[in-house]
Amino acid sequence: MEKNRRLWLKQIGLGVAGMGLTNFDSLASPLAAEKLTTGFKDEANLIYLRSNENPYGPSPLARKAFVDHATISNRYHWDIETQLIAALAQKHGVQEENIVLGAGSTEILDMVAKLASSNKGNYVIADPSYDYWTVTLDTLGLTKNRVPLTIDKKLNLQAMLEAVNPDTKLVYICNPNNPTGTICEREALVAFVTKIPQNTLVLIDEAYLDFTQQQSLCTMVKDHNNIIIAKTFSKIYGLAGARIGYAIANKTIIEAMANLQSNTNNSVSVVSKLAAIASLKDTAFVSNCYSLNEEVRHYTIKELQKLNCECIASTTNFIYFSLSKYHKDYFKQLENNGIQGGRIYEEEGKWTRITVGTMAEMKQFIKAIQ
Template sequence: MNNRRNWLKQVSLGTLALGFSPFETFANPRSENYVYPDTDKSPILLRSNENPYGPSPLARIAMTKSVNSSNRYGWNLYPQLITAIAKKNNVSDHNIMLGAGSTEILDLVLQYSALNKGNFIMAETTYDYWTDPFEKLGLKKITVPLTKDKKNDLPAILKAIDSNTKMIYICNPNNPTGTICDREKLISFITEATKKAIVFVDEAYIDFTKEQSLSELTVENKNLIITKTFSKMYGLAGARLGYAIAASSTIGELSTLKSSPNLSVSIVSAAGALASLNDEKFIQQVYAANEEVKKYTIEQLTRLNLTCIPSCSNFIYFSLENYKKDFFKQLEDHNILGTKIYEENGKWTRITIGTMKEMQQFIAAIK
């Protein structure tokens, strides 16, 4: 513990010594890795729900310092990070497993669920890039339409469960719609659904809300698995660090499917994550900036007669049904990377919330 205090003290002193500029100057929305072949100008990245302000000052210092230790495994650092994560989520160290992003946790749970053949259930419009491996492992995908207001239809999902169901996936807040489940209704759903199958709740965007995580429910419910990530609010998408929260017995069973649990996380990523958890000021600034820019963007889209779904995240889901121009061509012509049409009925698409300057450029591009 003393070593951790000393390390954090060094990080804090390093931050003061560097004299970081105001919050907005942290923004690093573009990268030399994203350059169109016919131009020297890198695009505005509004497609992957990345945090344009991160990593935090403390994380940057910690990651830079840890590079010199990259010749060693992080045996001493991982337990410190797990303890910090457990404390944040009001669980014990035995309820946490680290992964190289929450995607690795998803992959691990699908392997676990596929030990016995059957099916899995999810909303028809949700984060689904992980589902192909599930089906290749022999599980059948069952989708349940969203409600009219673009939320997970929990009663319908509950009815869809059968004797072959192995897992139910709930993204909350949901990606790409940005909607969130009513907490009490979700708890009630979990209580019933976990009697029959694993419920996997993806809380990648929960930090962009004032909602409390469901992490504490995992302690007594071995069929509830929650995943969180440092990719979004903490601005460490490229560092690849996420984690599972589950009953200790479930973490133990998941661990048997990995040759070296927690070792897929680099020492640099772990150092950045640990420092991020101690930079509450930065997190509050990111939250406030996201809320301000989100409000501006929704107001501007509404003025363009585009229907927006109220967002509990760092992205906006809106309809292009009333848009007369070629939306994606407009983005391309202005060097902006967006996503796609997620629902043909209504022409629903999603845009990531960048900095105020980026969103002003986005609105100007589509006017």
């Protein structure tokens, strides 16, 4: 066991950073022997295609940061958050005062929900969209105003704009949208945001924007006091379990959000912050993940279409498709083959979502449902 551990640590060293696409799949998960020591024995052979995680794991530089700095976890190390925020500010072309950290973008969304709910009213959200976090809004008394997607499963920005009224406290835009994988054209989104009243918060969730070539709206916070951009290291950076996200907004909003944290910027662990700093430096890893995701996603869509499953053109690391013309028990097929997939998001059309895993995983997925 100790030999295996040393071998694994050696494999995730800096030498791996220069690997090409051909052997990139080897990063997908730790050795099976390692899983036995962490309580995952019964799940060692499962294929996880449910939560839009990066199947290639954290980057080699991030893994090295975890290993090299585990021993400093007994200290708070306040300076590390300063380093990370500075790096993020430089990356996005904003000031350090425009950023606050959170334990994944989930905490960021929760902070925005609390901020928006300081006064009663309503919030506007597309349907379907990522809405697990909105339980906080509902609990705190805001009324949910759902706006259906267009026929091609895109956000209906005009209808969302028309849904805004004087009592609207928050408009939520997930771009690209989860679970559909569709994206708003940047020009249309900019025009939409500028039409929202300044006393209504606009939360733009860019969790999956790294899987596209579209430019972030983060620089708009300089001139718009009501815009909040939510970002995360959970997706293309492969740090979902490390729980690290951040918000970009006007200084006044950032200060208001920070007041909703008991210890500003410190719900994220020291090693997670260091892993995030390392991830920002590993541009080769991010580029490889992007390229692999493109290749595997196109393969999967092509194979799903052969099975009479209508697919929505995706810009993300997941695919939204219809089971209306699929004549087997899809979810039973997944269960029988040890695959964790999504659920039904829209009963009409039986629309579901599947995460894009490695090529080997997606070939197993297609074989399982054939």
